Amino acid sequence: MKASILLGSALALLLIAPPLRAENPVQVRQLLETGACAGCDLQDADLTGAHLIGADLRNADLAGANLTGVNLEGADLTGADLTGANLSRAYLTNAVFADADLRNANLSGVTMYHADVSGAQLSGINLAGATLGGTAINIGGQ
Structure with missing residues (x-):
């Protein structure tokens, strides 16, 4: 009886909770396997x-993505x-x-030499x- 009450409570929470935006697993897998995902939705x-060394991420949507500790050496973004992406470390x-939108991105602790x-x-x-x-990079300007 207790199990059915718990299951019913969990189901009720799922029904009233707002839907969460799930990442696109097919495009994430494509990126990890091929290193190419131009224009992908990776929000x-x-x-x-x-x-992701040398990855092709031109025009990709990585808004809010967690890229903590990622290696993007030579990648094209x-x-x-x-x-709002987290690129810490x-x-x-x-x-x-070039022409990317990095507004409010976390670049704390990054290593960035000769980036465009x-x-x-x-x-x-x-x-x-x-x-x-x-x-x-000019602090206080673009």
Whole structure:
């Protein structure tokens, strides 16, 4: 009897809770297996610690994605939406963020040498503890 009450309570919570946006598992798998996912919907995806060296993520939607500790060395994120993404402790050397939207992204503790951020939206980014070199980022501007 107690089990059916608990099951009924859990079912009731599922019915009244707002639906959560699930990541697209097919496109996440495609990215992890091929390193190519241009234009993919990866919003809110959890890619923690992934090795995405040289990945093609042009125009991908990575808004709100968890990219903590990810290796994006040489990756192309031209035009990607990384609004509010967590890139803390990511390795971003030689990555291309041209015309990408990085507003309010967490870049704390990143390693970023010679990254292309030309035309990128950078307002509200967190660079605490970041190691930067050869990357033109103006604090307080674009």
